[in-house]
Amino acid sequence: MAEKVDVLICGSGSAGLCAALWLSLYGISYRVIEKRPGPLEIGQADGVQTRTVEIFDAFNIAEPLLRDSYHVLEIAFWVSPNHDGTIRRSHFAADKETAISHQPHVILNQARLNEIIIDEIRRVGEFPVEYGTEVKTVEVDAELAADPEAYAVRVTAEQGGVAKEYAAKYVLGCDGAHSTVRKALGFKMLGDTSDSVWGVMDVYPLTDFPDIRKKAVIHADAGNLMIIPREGDSMVRFYLELPTGTKVKDVSLESLQAHARKVFSPYRMEIAETAWWSAYAIGQRRADFFTKSHRAFLTGDACHTHSPKAGQGMNVSLQDGYNIGWKLGAVLTGQSPASLLETYVSERESTATELIEFDRYFTQLFSSKYRAANGITSEQFAEGFVKSGRYTAGQAVKYDQSAIISLNPESKTLAANVDIGMRLPTAQVVRWSDAKAVQLPKLLPSVGRWYVVIFAGDINDAAAAARLEKTAAGLKAVAEQHTPAGADPDSLIDPVLVLSGKRTSVSQEAIPEFFTPVTGKWKMKSLHKVVFDDESYNSGHGHAYEAYGVDPAVGALIIVRPDQYTAKVTTVADVEGVASFFQGFLNKVR
Ligand SMILES: Cc1cc2nc3c(=O)[nH]c(=O)nc-3n(C[C@H](O)[C@H](O)[C@H](O)COP(=O)(O)OP(=O)(O)OC[C@H]3O[C@@H](n4cnc5c(N)ncnc54)[C@H](O)[C@@H]3O)c2cc1C
Known part of the structure; x- marks a missing residue:
């Protein structure tokens, strides 16, 4: 059975x-x-x-x-300018642009x-x-x-x-x-038929090479090698690109170690112990x-x-x-x-x-043959390497129009720095309930909820407050249609309110109840969904409206998927647009 x-x-x-x-x-x-x-x-x-x-x-x-x-902050580039079998450092570069993410690249x-x-x-x-x-x-x-x-x-x-x-x-x-x-x-699998063969070793090196605890890219006459320092402060990974025509079955640990010694010349490179090694062929293919x-x-x-x-x-x-x-x-x-x-x-x-x-x-950028044939200098290589940072950081992914991505070129007039289809960028905000400075995505955890993030401006302004009140009432009805009876009201469509102005100037009564829903075992008001773009006590000002490119006088409404990708950007008043977006892929349960 x-x-x-x-x-x-x-x-x-x-x-x-x-x-x-x-x-x-x-x-x-x-x-x-x-x-x-x-x-x-x-x-x-x-x-x-x-x-x-x-x-x-x-x-x-x-x-x-x-x-x-291990946190990767810097890359050292090494070259062999005189082609005399020795290497020297050409320069250092930051591993990533700060703007890419508030999180580090780690190993x-x-x-x-x-x-x-x-x-x-x-x-x-x-x-x-x-x-x-x-x-x-x-x-x-x-x-x-x-x-x-x-x-x-x-x-x-x-x-x-x-x-x-x-x-x-x-x-x-x-x-x-x-x-x-x-x-x-x-x-x-479709794509390349010829796989390039890589050797990889996790080793404890005895060496006088100065950048052994940095990510380093070495272009030596003997071949290309990349150093990836590992967690702790002793183990290091070497990636070695092996000559064209190398077969995985012919690669031995001894051959990898000998290859590494040649690349590092004139520096000493003895390997005290190898924790793991492998040789594998990788082609660029997809099903x-x-x-x-x-x-x-x-x-x-x-x-x-x-x-x-x-x-x-x-x-x-x-x-x-x-x-x-x-x-x-x-x-x-x-x-x-x-x-x-x-x-x-x-x-x-x-x-x-x-x-x-x-x-x-x-x-191709890594291949010495390709660089020589196309006149790519080591400076251009280093520049290309850093420019590719958005891809290598995994931040270049952009999803296309679908039931759950609503592209709209006019969205840029509302949130200039938010790209629909990409993950919502981050900015610091201050929680209204307890003055804690947090990154906005912390309010959008991956727990299976859709988030409606409303940049409503300063609700000390009567017009902004009235607009928000109306939107909150409309969104409450939208959320109810898709949320099973008895479930917490925010369990599927979860509101987040980002206000501008002084955090201490807004009282609880001024915040529509939709943003402080009654939830959980004890049916308490949830107060953590309201944040301010304001000065914090110890972490400065996040300037979130500026970071997202939202004008506080106009505001914006951003729908974020359970995986933190931006699904839709519209006006604060566009409850109808929000309703029809959710109807496109959420079942009505009430
Ligand atoms: C030896 C080796 C070394 C690598 N080194 C690097 C590296 O240094 N850097 C890098 O970026 N990438 C490296 N990769 C690639 C990287 O590990 C993969 O891209 C990544 O692991 C892919 O994740 P995955 O979950 O798709 O597959 P995998 O991590 O490969 O997981 C697949 C799982 O499926 C299991 N499995 C396979 N067949 C069956 C079956 N018939 N029934 C049940 N279970 C099955 C396997 O045991 C395995 O646990 C390496 C891969 C290998 C194999």
């Missing part, structure tokens, strides 16, 4: 775990099957983009990540990163994982798929030589670059399809692979899981129709395609 489960996640890498965390938060019945005997213990990816740190913060699990990781091994997610899943409830279970076949019944309640996907697996069978409503293929799920669905019948979906390396230089693999994979997880949660809890899942495919297919194009450019 097949075991029934709403969602079957095949593979417990970063993509699968991120989707699993969402499903736990939504209370969905799901199972993870993983062929390893237990969680990942060592090795693999390590670069954590600022966007991924923001996602951890949205799940409220950034603290262990920031505590345990942490993927095993620890995965563990932080698993710990959070366990904090929420049970972690329904079956280790030592290998997926063998996946079949989607196209006829059954038309019925949203049907268990339309059959999966067979093997656990310790024993055959297992599952019937699932949805299956996620999160099973990595050699995905069995992808093959079973009959999908192919021809990301879904079968919108019942089986591919995520992560199963549907796109990149070179490791731009540090994309783990991050983009995790962000696939972040994209599909809340959508499955919304569909399976009845908030949204199944058509919402179509946006996973449109959004992540185009993200994968763009990243592969970027990765190709970035790879």
Whole structure:
């Protein structure tokens, strides 16, 4: 008998775990099957983009990540100007533009990163994982798929030589670059046929090289090498691009160490111990399809692979899981129709395609042959490297028009610095209730809610106050239509009020009740949704209206998705626009 489960996640890498965390938060019945005997213990990816740190913060699990990781602040560039087998530093550069994110770019091994997610899943409830279970076949019944309640996907697996069978409503293929799920669905990887081979070693180096505790890019006559200092203050990762034609099976630890010694010449480079090493071939490829019948979906390396230089693999994979997880949660809890899942495919297919194009450019930039052929100087290389920061930070993702992205060129007149389709940028605001300075996204955590962020200006002004009062009444009615009876009024559509002017000049009576809803076990007024763009006691002034490009006299209303992407920007008075936007993808329950 097949075991029934709403969602079957095949593979417990970063993509699968991120989707699993969402499903736990939504209370969905799901199972993870993983062929390893237990969680990942060592090795693999390590670069954590600022966007991924923001996602951890949205799940409220950034603290262990920031505590345990190496923080990348500076890059050292090294070259071999005289082609005499020696290297010298050309310059230093900041790792990222400050404006990209308030979160840092950090380095942490993927095993620890995965563990932080698993710990959070366990904090929420049970972690329904079956280790030592290998997926063998996946079949989607196209006829059954038309019925949203049907268990339309059959999966067979093997656990310790024993055959297992599952019937699932949805299956996620999160099973990595050699995905069995992808093959079973009959999908192919498209793109480069020639893989570049990389050597990677986590080592304890005995060296007089001065930048060993910095991220460094070395272009030596002997080849390209990138240093990524690891968490703690002794281990370092080396990425070595191996000569064209190298075969993974021919790479040995000794050959990697000898290669590294040559690159670092004239500096001493002895390796006291190697904690982990690997050689792997990476091509820039994506799957021809990301879904079968919108019942089986591919995520992560199963549907796109990149070179490791731009540090994309783990991050983009995790962000696939972040994209599909809340959508499955919304569909399976009845908030949204199944058509919402179509946006996973449109959004992540185009993200994968763009990243592969970027990765190709970035790879060429690294290739000494390409630079020589195109006359790219080491200064131009360094400039290109830093300019690519928005991509490598994961902050260039922009989703296109869909049921959940309402593009509108006029939005720039309301919020000049907010891009619909991109994640909402951050700015500091001060909480009205307790004077705490917070980053605005802290009010928009990833808990399965849609946020309506209203920049209402200064409500000491009678006209602004009257406008807000009217909008609040309208939005209350909109939220009620989609929120189940008995649930907290903010549990699906959650209001956030950003006021300008003096925080201490506004009393509770002046704030419409919609922004201080009665919630929770004790039915208390929630006071944390109202913030001011004002001076704080110890952290200065965030100038949030200026940061978002909103004129306090005009105001703006911004709808933010459960994954913190900006969905719609409109006027404060446009309740009708908000209502019709939500009707496009939220079921009416009252
Ligand atoms: C050896 C190696 C070294 C790497 N080093 C780097 C690096 O240094 N830097 C970098 O940026 N990226 C690196 N990568 C890539 C990076 O780790 C991936 O991009 C990232 O892990 C992708 O996440 P994912 O969740 O999609 O897949 P994965 O992390 O690969 O997870 C897939 C999971 O599915 C499981 N699985 C596979 N097949 C089955 C099956 N049939 N049934 C059940 N479970 C299955 C696997 O055991 C695994 O746990 C490396 C990858 C590998 C394999």
